[in-house]
Amino acid sequence: MKKRSLIWILLLVAMLVSTGSLWAAAQAEQKPEGPIKIVYWRSLTGVAGDSQDEIVRRFNESRSDIIVEAQFQGAYAEILQKLQAALAAGEVPDLVLLDSPHLQIFAKDGVLVNLDDFVKKEKADFLKDYIPGLLADGYYQGSLYALPVLRSTPLLYVNGDMLEAAGLPRRAPATWDEFREYSKKLTITNAAGEQIQVGAGFTTTVTSGHWYFQGAVYAYGGLVSDENFGVHLTEEPAVAVATLWQDMVFKDKTAIPSNSHNDFLNKKVAMVFGSTGSMGNLVSRADFQVIPAFLPGQKQNLVPVGGSVLAMPSSDKWRQWAAWEFMKFMTGTESQAYLAEKTGYMPNSTSARNHPDLVAYYAKNPHWKVALDQLQYVRPQASVISLPKGTEIIRQMLEKLLIAQIDPKQVMEETKAELEKEYNENFK
Numbered sequence: 001m002k003k004r005s006l007i008w009i010l011l012l013v014a015m016l017v018s019t020g021s022l023w024a025a026a027q028a029e030q031k032p033e034g035p036i037k038i039v040y041w042r043s044l045t046g047v048a049g050d051s052q053d054e055i056v057r058r059f060n061e062s063r064s065d066i067i068v069e070a071q072f073q074g075a076y077a078e079i080l081q082k083l084q085a086a087l088a089a090g091e092v093p094d095l096v097l098l099d100s101p102h103l104q105i106f107a108k109d110g111v112l113v114n115l116d117d118f119v120k121k122e123k124a125d126f127l128k129d130y131i132p133g134l135l136a137d138g139y140y141q142g143s144l145y146a147l148p149v150l151r152s153t154p155l156l157y158v159n160g161d162m163l164e165a166a167g168l169p170r171r172a173p174a175t176w177d178e179f180r181e182y183s184k185k186l187t188i189t190n191a192a193g194e195q196i197q198v199g200a201g202f203t204t205t206v207t208s209g210h211w212y213f214q215g216a217v218y219a220y221g222g223l224v225s226d227e228n229f230g231v232h233l234t235e236e237p238a239v240a241v242a243t244l245w246q247d248m249v250f251k252d253k254t255a256i257p258s259n260s261h262n263d264f265l266n267k268k269v270a271m272v273f274g275s276t277g278s279m280g281n282l283v284s285r286a287d288f289q290v291i292p293a294f295l296p297g298q299k300q301n302l303v304p305v306g307g308s309v310l311a312m313p314s315s316d317k318w319r320q321w322a323a324w325e326f327m328k329f330m331t332g333t334e335s336q337a338y339l340a341e342k343t344g345y346m347p348n349s350t351s352a353r354n355h356p357d358l359v360a361y362y363a364k365n366p367h368w369k370v371a372l373d374q375l376q377y378v379r380p381q382a383s384v385i386s387l388p389k390g391t392e393i394i395r396q397m398l399e400k401l402l403i404a405q406i407d408p409k410q411v412m413e414e415t416k417a418e419l420e421k422e423y424n425e426n427f428k
Helices: 002-029 046-062 076-089 100-108 116-120 132-138 160-165 176-186 209-219 236-250 276-285 317-330 333-343 356-364 366-377 390-402 408-426
Strands: 036-042 066-072 095-099 146-152 154-159 195-202 255-257 269-275 290-294 306-311
Touching: 036 046, 036 076, 036 317, 046 066, 046 317, 046 333, 066 317, 076 095, 076 100, 095 100, 095 146, 095 317, 100 132, 100 146, 100 306, 132 146, 132 366, 146 276, 146 333, 154 160, 154 209, 154 276, 154 366, 160 176, 160 290, 176 195, 176 236, 176 269, 195 236, 209 236, 209 390, 236 255, 236 390, 236 408, 255 390, 269 276, 276 290, 276 366, 290 366, 333 356, 356 366, 390 408
Parallel strands: 036 066, 036 095, 195 255, 195 269
Antiparallel strands: 095 306, 146 306, 154 269, 154 290
């Protein structure tokens, strides 16, 4: 009897616990009263920052059930560090603007919300409007974790007046071989043997040096690394690019390491690399014709896409819903047309690209068209760029090549080993 009573008591307790759990679950499912407030961590300053704030203002004005608070958190690298700290403290934002290569770091560790279930609730063709090359790096292991927002590609900027003075046509070089020949003709040495003008400047900064090197390797038909983090720097295409750049600096003496566009604006350098987002600044500040152009091709035209993606770290069901509503708004046609016109970043979708306001803007500013034309040749950045020290390792690689003049094959072997070590110790 006592045994049977004990069993009934245990069953009753189990039922109560189960009922309590169901009630708690039901409570969690119930939408909170009043508007849902979410926090958006953004990056970028100037026009790019102000434009994001304007999108937030427009969204808040259009909704009574959601309030978005935008919080500036610094440059991409600072957001990376702050999000890692927020995770440790257990207080993450609901949305975050990430440098696209950083997506893999957080998706791998389960920090970001898998968006596949949200997409399934939208129309069947929801993702088809996004430009494939810009959407691609929002995926991790086959699942979607981010949507493209402020996207860019690397471009070549050329001083058109210097081209004419050197007897060259007012067009940018189409290939890396032609780039080398142009650079020779654009370099000027005075009677005292001093260079007063140099053909090209190679960027070696941690923020973007890797980007332009990737583009050159892609053009030669190679890879820096594959999607499984296999490093290909010791293969012929990467070694060829490393050798070309080093030879232009030390043998031809027609290029220099140049980490500032001031060398271009001050007419010291005739050709430099820059982002799509650099175009407005360079065109408006230069007192000469600036020719924005594709990054040089070689065996093919192919460039790594850059810029940011919008991801969701929120762990609360209803804030996730609200965050998704804002993600759709910010990456939607109207917002993207506005952001593209104001910032110079590329529209992320076909509908935004064809928006009447943006079409009219490009008609008045035809130099912007090169960025759109290059969209058909984009691919995600190399996987190793997402490693914690990936960009720094490649920056050191460029300095070894272009400043220390170390043998390219040796540099590529050392860099490959360092990237593999970084992957095995801090990412695998």
